[in-house]
Amino acid sequence: MSRPEHLAPPELFYNEDEAQKYSQNTRIIEIQNKMSQRAVELLALPEDRPCFILDIGCGSGLSGEVLSDDGHVWVGCDISPAMLDVALERETEGDLLLHDMGQGMPFRPGCFDGAISISALQWLCNADKASHVPKKRLKRFFTTLYSAMTRGSRAVFQFYPENPQQMELITSAAMQSGFSCGLVVDYPNSTKAKKIFLCLFAGAPEQLPQGLDGDEEAHTVDYAGRKGSRGRKGKKERAPVKSRKWITEKKERAKRQGKEVRENTKFTGRKRRVQF
Amino acid sequence: MKLITHNMLQCHAKNCTKDNFPLKIEASEVAEQETEFNPEFIRRMLGRLEWKAFVSAAESLGIMGLPTEAPAESTEDEELLQLIHTALLEKQVIEGALTCNNCGHVYRVKKSIPDMRLQEDEV
Numbered sequence: 001m002s003r004p005e006h007l008a009p010p011e012l013f014y015n016e017d018e019a020q021k022y023s024q025n026t027r028i029i030e031i032q033n034k035m036s037q038r039a040v041e042l043l044a045l046p047e048d049r050p051c052f053i054l055d056i057g058c059g060s061g062l063s064g065e066v067l068s069d070d071g072h073v074w075v076g077c078d079i080s081p082a083m084l085d086v087a088l089e090r091e092t093e094g095d096l097l098l099h100d101m102g103q104g105m106p107f108r109p110g111c112f113d114g115a116i117s118i119s120a121l122q123w124l125c126n127a128d129k130a131s132h133v134p135k136k137r138l139k140r141f142f143t144t145l146y147s148a149m150t151r152g153s154r155a156v157f158q159f160y161p162e163n164p165q166q167m168e169l170i171t172s173a174a175m176q177s178g179f180s181c182g183l184v185v186d187y188p189n190s191t192k193a194k195k196i197f198l199c200l201f202a203g204a205p206e207q208l209p210q211g212l213d214g215d216e217e218a219h220t221v222d223y224a225g226r227k228g229s230r231g232r233k234g235k236k237e238r239a240p241v242k243s244r245k246w247i248t249e250k251k252e253r254a255k256r257q258g259k260e261v262r263e264n265t266k267f268t269g270r271k272r273r274v275q276f
Numbered sequence: 277m278k279l280i281t282h283n284m285l286q287c288h289a290k291n292c293t294k295d296n297f298p299l300k301i302e303a304s305e306v307a308e309q310e311t312e313f314n315p316e317f318i319r320r321m322l323g324r325l326e327w328k329a330f331v332s333a334a335e336s337l338g339i340m341g342l343p344t345e346a347p348a349e350s351t352e353d354e355e356l357l358q359l360i361h362t363a364l365l366e367k368q369v370i371e372g373a374l375t376c377n378n379c380g381h382v383y384r385v386k387k388s389i390p391d392m393r394l395q396e397d398e399v
Contacts (some may be wrong), residue, residue: 073317075284079393100389100394103393108286148284
C-alpha cells in the first residue's frame with residue numbers, strides 16, 4: 001500500500017489536484033464519511049445535546065458534515081490551504097483554521113466537548129523539516145489538546161500507523177499528556193477494511209462509583225485485634241544459622257541456581273564428634 | 277472566522293503565556309451568513325464564553341446591545357438568545373488580522389480562514 005506520508009509534507013501533498021478528489025471522487029467521499037460516522041459513534045456524545053467539537057485535520061470538511069448532521073457545532077483545522085479551499089467551496093457549516101497541529105492547539109482551556117480526527121495523526125510521525133522532532137511535536141500536540149478539552153470528554157483519532165513502534169510512540173505521547181487511552185480496531189482480520197481508532201479520555205471518567213448510603217451500622221467493622229505474631233509483615237522467619245534447616249535451604253537455593261550440590265543424607269548438618 | 281472561534285483562540289507563540297487572550301480583531305471585510313438558530317446550544321455556551329472578550333469583539337464588528345454581564349444559562353429571553361446567536365455564529369470576519377496584545381504577533385485572516393501557523397523559531 002502506498003503511503004502519502006512518504007511522498008511529500010501534507011501542505012504540499014494535498015495540492016489542488018489531490019484536494020479536488022475529496023469533493024468529486026465518490027469512493028473517497030464514501031470511505032471518509034463511513035470513518036467519520038464511526039468516529040462520532042465512538043465519541044459517545046450525549047444524544048439530545050448539541051456539542052462544540054474540534055475536528056483536527058478536517059480537510060474538505062467531510063467529517064464535519066457528519067457532525068453538522070447530528071446538530072453539533074464544530075471548528076476544523078488543517079495544514080493544507082488547498083483542502084480548506086475545497087471546504088469553503090462546499091460551504092461547510094464549521095469554522096476553519098489554517099494550522100499545523102504539531103505546533104500545538106491555540107485554544108483556551110476547556111473549550112471543546114470532544115475532538116475527532118480522520119486520517120491525520122500519522123502525518124505527525126514525519127519529520128518533514130530539519131526542526132521537526134516527531135516525539136516533541138506529538139507531545140506538544142497532545143498536551144495542548146488535553147487542556148483545550150473539557151473534563152470527561154473524549155477524542156477519537158482514526159489513523160494509519162505504519163508499524164507497532166509508531167503506534168507506541170503515539171500512545172505513549174498521549175498518555176504522558178494526561179489522557180487515558182485505548183485502541184479500537186474494526187475488522188482486525190481484513191487487510192482492506194481494517195481501521196484503527198485511538199480513543200482518548202480527558203480527565204476523570206464520566207461516572208464515578210456511587211458513595212454508600214442507607215443503614216450505617218450494618219457496614220461498620222468491629223475491632224478485630226492483631227493476628228499472629230508481632231513480627232514484620234511479609235517476611236518468613238529464618239532458621240538459625242548452621243542448623244539442619246538452614247543448610248538444606250541453602251542447598252536448595254544453590255541447586256536452583258544450577259550449581260553442583262551434594263544430595264542430602266542423614267549426616268547433613270550433623271556436628272562432628274569431638275576428637276583429641 | 278466566527279466569533280465563537282475567536283472566543284476560544286489564544287496566541288500560542290513561544291513564551292507568550294500571559295495576556296495572550298483575546299486577540300484583537302482588525303477586520304477589513306465582514307459578512308453575515310445565516311445559520312440555524314439553536315437556543316439550547318447558545319444556552320450551553322453561555323457559561324463557557326469569556327463574556328467581556330465576546331462583547332468587545334462583537335462591538336468591533338458592529339453588533340451592539342449585548343448586556344455587560346453574561347445572562348444566566350437558564351435564561352428564557354428568546355430575543356437576547358437570537359442576538360447572541362447572530363453575534364456568535366452568523367457574523368464572520370472574511371479579511372483582516374488578529375493581533376496578540378502581549379507579543380504583538382499578527383495572525384492574518386484570509387477568505388475567512390485565520391492562519392494560526394507559527395514561524396519555526398516561534399514554536
